[in-house]
Structure formats: C-alpha cells, structure tokens
Amino acid sequence: MKYSVFSLLKSTLSGHKKWPPAWRDPQPKKDYDVIIIGGGGHGLATAYYLAKVHGISNVAVLEKSWLGSGNVGRNTTIIRSNYMLPGNNPFYEWSMKLWEGLEQDFNFNAMVSQRGVLNLCHSDPQRDAFARRGNAMRIDGVDAELLDTEAVRDMYPFLDFNNARFPIKGGILQRRGGTVRHDAVAWGYARGADSRGVDIIQNCEVTGIKTVKGKVAGVQTNRGFIGCKKLGLAAAGNSSEVAAMAGLKLPIESHVLQAFVSEGLKPYIDGVVTFGAGHFYVSQSDKGGLVFGGDIDGYNSYARRGNLPMVEHVIEAGVAMIPGLARVRVLRSWGGVMDMSMDGSPIIDKTSIDGLYLNAGWCYGGFKATPASGWCFAHTIANNEPHKLNAAYRLDRFRRGYMIDEKGQGATPNLH
Amino acid sequence: MRINCPHCGTRPVEEFTFNGDASVQRPASNDPKTMDQWFDYVYLRDNPKGRFDEYVHHSSGCRAWLVVTRDTQTHEVFGVVTARDHAKKRVKA
Numbered sequence: 290m291k292y293s294v295f296s297l298l299k300s301t302l303s304g305h306k307k308w309p310p311a312w313r314d315p316q317p318k319k320d321y322d323v324i325i326i327g328g329g330g331h332g333l334a335t336a337y338y339l340a341k342v343h344g345i346s347n348v349a350v351l352e353k354s355w356l357g358s359g360n361v362g363r364n365t366t367i368i369r370s371n372y373m374l375p376g377n378n379p380f381y382e383w384s385m386k387l388w389e390g391l392e393q394d395f396n397f398n399a400m401v402s403q404r405g406v407l408n409l410c411h412s413d414p415q416r417d418a419f420a421r422r423g424n425a426m427r428i429d430g431v432d433a434e435l436l437d438t439e440a441v442r443d444m445y446p447f448l449d450f451n452n453a454r455f456p457i458k459g460g461i462l463q464r465r466g467g468t469v470r471h472d473a474v475a476w477g478y479a480r481g482a483d484s485r486g487v488d489i490i491q492n493c494e495v496t497g498i499k500t501v502k503g504k505v506a507g508v509q510t511n512r513g514f515i516g517c518k519k520l521g522l523a524a525a526g527n528s529s530e531v532a533a534m535a536g537l538k539l540p541i542e543s544h545v546l547q548a549f550v551s552e553g554l555k556p557y558i559d560g561v562v563t564f565g566a567g568h569f570y571v572s573q574s575d576k577g578g579l580v581f582g583g584d585i586d587g588y589n590s591y592a593r594r595g596n597l598p599m600v601e602h603v604i605e606a607g608v609a610m611i612p613g614l615a616r617v618r619v620l621r622s623w624g625g626v627m628d629m630s631m632d633g634s635p636i637i638d639k640t641s642i643d644g645l646y647l648n649a650g651w652c653y654g655g656f657k658a659t660p661a662s663g664w665c666f667a668h669t670i671a672n673n674e675p676h677k678l679n680a681a682y683r684l685d686r687f688r689r690g691y692m693i694d695e696k697g698q699g700a701t702p703n704l705h
Numbered sequence: 706m707r708i709n710c711p712h713c714g715t716r717p718v719e720e721f722t723f724n725g726d727a728s729v730q731r732p733a734s735n736d737p738k739t740m741d742q743w744f745d746y747v748y749l750r751d752n753p754k755g756r757f758d759e760y761v762h763h764s765s766g767c768r769a770w771l772v773v774t775r776d777t778q779t780h781e782v783f784g785v786v787t788a789r790d791h792a793k794k795r796v797k798a
Contacts, residue, residue, distance in 0.1 A: 538750070592778055596718055687744065687748045
C-alpha cells in the first residue's frame with residue numbers, strides 16, 4: 290500500500306481500522322540468494338537497496354530480537370557529513386544526499402529535519418582546525434560555514450560565551466545537517482524492502498555460520514538451518530561475536546555508550562549543538578525533550594546500560610556549555626553497544642571467506658551513515674567488490690597501514 | 706561498578722582508568738617477519754561477551770596497574786590482581 294493523502298482519507302473513512310501491517314511476518318524459506326544478519330538500520334537499508342538498485346529480492350534479513358531493537362532505536366538521531374579525510378567525507382556526503390531524498394524514495398515519513406549542526410570552538414587553534422576541516426568539506430562539495438562568536442550568539446544566546454576556561458570563539462556550521470526520526474528509518478526501510486519481496490524474519494538468532502570449502506553455505510539459527518549464496522554481517526555492537534562464528538577475528542571492541550532525554554520543554558534549541566571542550570551534543574525532539582549524549586563509558590561492555598560517573602560527566606559538560614541546563618530534569622537514560630574499531634572508522638568489505646561480507650565498526654557514528662552504508666554494502670554484495678565510496682573501508686587496511694584516523698591518535702578503540 | 710584494589714580496598718569505578726584486553730601479548734621481536742604478530746597485538750581483539758581480563762589503572766588512587774576479571778554483559782567483577790602478579794602467573798603458565 291502506498292501511503293498518500295488518498296490512502297489517509299480512505300482509512301479515515303473506515304475509522305483507521307483497515308491499515309494493513311507495514312511488513313509481513315514470513316516463515317524462513319529453505320534458502321536465499323542473500324541473507325543479512327542484523328535487522329537494524331544498516332541491515333534493513335542493505336536489503337532495501339539490494340532489492341531496489343540491484344534487483345536482488347530473494348533476500349532475508351535475520352533479526353535476533355524485534356526489528357530496530359538495537360542501536361537504530363538508541364542513538365541521538367543526528368545526521369551530518371562534516372568529516373575531513375578523503376576516505377570518509379564523500380561517503381558521508383552521499384549518505385546526506387540519500388537522507389535528503391529518502392522519504393520520497395521509500396514512501397515513509399522519517400521526519401528528516403535539516404536544522405543545522407553547529408560545532409563550537411573554544412580556542413584559536415581549535416578554530417584553525419575547524420577552518421581546515423571546513424575547507425576539506427567544501428572541496429568535497431559539502432556545505433560548511435565558519436562562524437564568529439557574534440554569529441553563534443545570534444543563534445544560541447543562552448550558551449556560556451564567557452566561560453572562564455572554555456570561552457566560545459565561534460563554530461563551524463553545517464546547515465544541511467540535522468536530525469531524523471530514528472525508528473522511522475528502520476520502519477521505512479523494512480517496509481520498502483518487504484514490499485519488494487525481502488523476508489524480514491524477527492526473533493531469529495543466528496547461532497552458527499556454515500562454510501563449505503571456504504565458501505558460505507548458510508546459517509544455523511534458532512529456527513533451523515537456512516541456506517544462502519551470500520551472507521552479509523550487519524550486526525554492529527555484536528560484530529565480533531558473529532564474525533567469530535566464521536572464524537574471523539576483528540579489529541573491534543564492544544563498548545557501551547549512554548544517551549539521555551530530558552523532560553519536555555518549550556522550543557529552546559532549534560538545531561544540533563556540540564561542545565568543543567568536552568564531549569557533549571544536544572538537540573531538541575519534536576516532543577520537546579532535549580536529546581543528548583557524550584562519550585562512551587570507557588570499558589569493554591555488551592550491557593545496554595552504563596554507569597553513573599559517565600552520566601555525571603556528560604551532564605557536567607552540558608552545563609558548562611548551557612548553564613540553564615542545570616535546571617532541567619533528565620527523564621531517561623539508556624545505553625547501546627558500540628562496535629569500536631581501532632581507527633574510529635567503519636568497515637564495509639568482502640572477507641577472506643567467499644560469499645561472506647562485513648559491515649561493522651561504526652563506533653558511535655553509525656546512524657547518520659545508515660543510507661550510504663546500506664547502499665554501499667548492497668553494491669559490495671551484489672558486485673562482489675566495493676564501490677569507490679566505500680573503497681577506503683577495507684578490512685585489511687589495518688594490516689596494510691591505511692587507517693582512516695580522523696583524530697590522528699593511533700590505534701585505540703575509543704575514537705569516533 | 707566497584708573495584709576491590711589490592712592496595713586501597715573497594716573503591717568506586719570513577720577512580721580507575723580502563724586500558725583494555727589483558728590477554729594480548731607484545732611480541733618479543735622487532736623482526737619484520739613478526740609483522741603478523743604485531744598486527745595481532747596492536748589491532749585484533751577477541752572482544753568476548755562474558756568473562757574478560759582487562760588492564761585497569763588506579764589512576765585516582767594508588768596508581769598501580771591492575772588486572773580486573775569482569776563480566777562484559779553484567780559488569781560483575783570476579784577478581785582483581787596486580788598486573789605484576791598477573792604477568793608472573795602468565796610466565797609460569
């Protein structure tokens with residue numbers, strides 16, 4: 290069913306009792322051309338683009354829990370393409386372009402809101418670094434504006450401009466950045482993939498990967514064996530566990546990242562603002578709650594909950610940036626498990642096993658990449674080679690010395 | 706999460722700095738032929754779900770390096786030894 294003003298009117302006349310389910314709940318078939326492990330944003334987007342762009346619709350997405358129960362429903366919903374390095378920025382800009390046309394493309398309201406992402410700077414060297422990054426962005430055709438203190442003050446007068454230690458010296462603004470309703474991204478891709486013949490199988494946990502003579506043959510699941518010609522892993526957070534089923538060891542650690550939402554407020558922050566002296570990012574949801582987050586907790590974890598010291602740390606950073614936040618009450622906090630790669634950049638690639646493809650290592654920046662990640666992973670699976678947009682995201686780059694390290698910090702699993 | 710430091714007793718987690726997997730071992734040789742071992746040491750991790758040995762620095766306490774055995778799913782701490790004792794035990798094994 291295509292959603293439109295006519296379908297809305299028709300359903301209004303029947304009291305909204307006749308809306309069909311947005312996707313089927315199929316039994317797994319005996320085998321598929323392609324199986325994707327992981328029914329999150331990236332896995333669903335991959336299935337969607339496999340069917341839509343490459344005409345491969347004999348596809349199953351296997352999700353161990355319910356659809357969108359992982360990080361696609363746990364993030365702070367920010368989209369942006371303000372990276373610096375050549376391996377990164379064209380990829381993220383392609384993602385931004387896909388976001389811009391996404392709702393018309395998959396006929397679902399994902400509430401894509403290009404409300405602007407502003408990164409604050411607090412010193413002259415930091416402003417120089419922002420100018421450099423902005424120039425790199427503009428070379429790649431991305432919008433970037435360097436703002437002085439007064440321009441920032443016009444946008445957000447309530448920031449702590451004269452903070453004794455971290456005065457605000459300006460910022461870099463990407464107006465095309467913004468926020469997206471995260472759950473709707475999973476639902477829209479699921480619905481779009483399902484309508485093109487993809488089977489989305491929930492509560493189906495993969496327990497083993499079967500290979501025959503170095504080639505993928507299928508997966509063992511809690512609902513029996515399912516055969517496939519090609520297998521894509523899109524299980525970020527649990528990538529190491531899933532890859533280990535095929536005997537692969539990854540340059541990834543799993544860490545917990547917390548996020549928060551405050552009580553509902555009147556319109557207060559109309560864009561996304563990030564603190565440049567600590568790690569804090571905030572936007573306001575359409576319901577009025579401030580949605581914010583900070584750093585990972587800092588220890589290996591598969592628990593979807595963190596500890597209180599990081600809660601305190603994030604809120605301290607927030608209050609240093611916006612003193613008025615001290616009077617806002619936090620409504621909820623939650624955690625998600627991040628695939629922290631050793632250079633802060635993701636992996637979308639083939640593997641040493643024929644027919645096995647890997648999409649992993651998203652650190653805590655995977656949400657904004659969802660469309661391009663699915664698009665590039667679908668291309669990689671369909672053509673058995675990476676697209677030039679994900680050509681730098683090779684699995685063997687760590688061995689060859691071609692890391693994509695935006696921060697220039699070296700091998701450590703706490704980058705993003 | 707609270708950690709029982711062998712020197713200071715049970716202390717809150719914010720006093721500690723985590724430094725990752727204690728099972729990786731630095732290769733003894735600088736010979737380029739051992740590059741695979743170096744690659745493994747610098748980049749690859751088992752990343753287990755469950756019991757995990759990790760290096761922890763008591764950075765806001767006695768500043769000793771410790772090895773904490775902890776469950777990565779529940780955050781339950783099973784045991785703490787000094788990194789020195791951990792290394793000795795590993796040499797014996």
